[in-house]
Amino acid sequence: MKKEEHISYWKNMALRDWESVIALYKSKQNMLSLFFAHLVIEKLLKAHFVKDNIENTPPFTHNLETIYNQTNLELDSKFYERLSVMNGWNIEGRYQDYKDKFYKMCTPAYAKVKIDETEELKRCLIQELP
Numbered sequence: 001m002k003k004e005e006h007i008s009y010w011k012n013m014a015l016r017d018w019e020s021v022i023a024l025y026k027s028k029q030n031m032l033s034l035f036f037a038h039l040v041i042e043k044l045l046k047a048h049f050v051k052d053n054i055e056n057t058p059p060f061t062h063n064l065e066t067i068y069n070q071t072n073l074e075l076d077s078k079f080y081e082r083l084s085v086m087n088g089w090n091i092e093g094r095y096q097d098y099k100d101k102f103y104k105m106c107t108p109a110y111a112k113v114k115i116d117e118t119e120e121l122k123r124c125l126i127q128e129l130p
Helices: 003-026 030-052 064-068 077-087 096-105 108-127
Strands: none
Touching: 003 030, 003 108, 030 064, 030 077, 030 096, 030 108, 064 077, 077 108
């Protein structure tokens, strides 16, 4: 695949996952909705990694700050700070006590605010892609 195809792959996967974010939120699955929101941003950052580096394979990590730091992006500080919060939404491989605490934190109000913030970041990241 060409570099543009790799970028398109990550971008399209992120947009598909965004549909899951919305569907999960509407069905009151707030914790899973935020987990998928993390995946959206991860995939868009991986698209930027491919765009900004010689390699077409992004790093094998889910840490958003790590991926971001390997791109040429210069996000506004409010967006960069959100990456740290979003890292906590990656529930895959977490211990059950963490998942339980996260579940309790994911009220409808919290999820709504965080999904809106994620959508704003998503738009910003997409805008910078070819």
